[in-house]
Amino acid sequence: MSNDSAPQSGLATADTTAGQTELVNVRKEYGDTVAVDGVSVAIEPGELLVLLGPSGCGKTTTLRMIAGLETPTAGTIRIDGEDETRTLPKNRDLSMVFQSYALYPHKTVRENLAFPLAKMDLSASERDTQIQEVANLLEITDLLDKQPGQLSGGQRQRVAVGRTIVRKPRLFLMDEPLSNLDAKLRVQTRSEIRDLQQRLGTTTVYVTHDQEEAMSIGDRLAIMRNGQIEQIGSPRDVYHHPENEFIAGFIGDPQINFIDRGGDHSLFEAVEPPRAAVRAGIRPEALTLAPERTQPVSFEATITLVEPVGHSYELTLDAGGVTLTALIERLPPDVGTGDTLAFGFAPADVYWFDDNGATIVER
Structure with a gap:
């Protein structure tokens, strides 16, 4: 999936002038548990926004509310200026890549790619053209007649992405899409996803707990803790200008050194805190x-x-x-x-x- 080898296709002309995706004071409760607590963020057209944070911080719940798989307890979700807070998932024109790939094991790669197109008003030749375009773009043409069980983890991940982009949705949602890959393949594949997203120009919301992955792939990061967004900014901004101690400690590997002023602060004698x-x-x-x-x-x-x-x-x-x-x-x-x-x-x-x-x- 390199820039040099990937062919140009009709899929590379997504409309990047579409409006914002906006969450306004979105809240999600499960009984007495508050999973998401007043999240507000505007996702710009064509942007790749990463929801980053530790396990249980509310990032996946936030993504699922954008997808319509969860209904907010309060707040508003707007897509292209329209209130989609309670719109059914099938009517939101979004596509989602799940952590588990969610491929049909009994269908071939071609059939998996064709599945999202089944309810679209397309002729057989138009469907075949879109499938071929995606296969060329992701370099999986030679896999079209194989079943998921015959593929490697990286190949299955490409097919999952292909099924997401084949019907040209207005928004991509990705929930920990690389978590099942080994370390080397994760690095390679995240670069491929970033390259693909930039060429397609489709607004993307990407969930991960891996700060290295987030820093390498995102235009902006929305860093979450305890159901709230702690800071939104470019990878450079959140690294060099953390708004609080949590952000400073969460971003960076190895982790930042913390020293209490009340302890041995002879290290900082000349610093004038x-x-x-x-x-x-x-x-x-x-x-x-x-x-x-x-x-x-x-x-x-x-x-x-x-x-x-x-x-x-x-x-x-x-x-x-x-x-x-x-x-x-x-x-x-x-x-x-x-x-x-x-x-x-x-x-x-x-x-x-x-x-x-x-x-x-x-x-």
């Missing part, structure tokens, strides 16, 4: 080796663990009783566990949080 700050955060990649103390702030730390992670080294440090993680691109060959070295960072790389967990933005 804001008056309201109760906790500091510094990302592992912001910590550098500083053998000549050239960084504005430097400190001594003992390396307690060295983990090679491909292009760099993840170090666990003991800095006077404070455990920190550093991500170092180059590690001198004579440096290892048990060595005490100087590390440093720039004050501008420190995040400060108040007692409510909100990020303090200094003016």
Whole structure:
């Protein structure tokens, strides 16, 4: 599914001028349990919006309400300016890829692709043309006469996507579509999905708990916790400008280092924390080796663990009783566990949080 090999087809001319998909104060209750609590978001035409968050945060329930598979307890869902809050799923002109692929095991790939077209007013030749276009686009032409049981996980995933796009819906919904693939195939396939979505220009809502996947595929991320959206922004924005402690800790691998101001804050003697700050955060990649103390702030730390992670080294440090993680691109060959070295960072790389967990933005 590379850009060079994928043919141009009629499917690549989706109308990106269609209106927004908008959720306004959407709420979903199951008895006394609040699964989604006042979610509001406007999804722009042609955008790939990722609903990201830990298990149980309400992201899949939100997606299912957009699809019409769940009815909101309160709030409004508008698609292309029309109130679709209580419209039946079959009348919303949406397509959804489920975590389980949901292919018919007794049907061939061709028959699976044809199924969504059955109720459309198309001739047999028109159906065949659309199926062939999708097969060419996803490079599954040689699989058309096979059944799902004869396919690999990656091939089944492509067929599931094909069944979603074959009838040219106005909105794609994807619920953890890569969760059944191994790590290497996940990386390859998410790139293919992103490339396909950009070429088709179809508005897409994508659910995942994997922040690396979300950062690589989304135009914007809506990060959820406890049924609410904590922050909406581009991958760059949520990484560099987290609105609170939860976002700072959830986005980034390895996770950001948190240090309580009331503890050993000798690391920050030269930083002059804001008056309201109760906790500091510094990302592992912001910590550098500083053998000549050239960084504005430097400190001594003992390396307690060295983990090679491909292009760099993840170090666990003991800095006077404070455990920190550093991500170092180059590690001198004579440096290892048990060595005490100087590390440093720039004050501008420190995040400060108040007692409510909100990020303090200094003016």
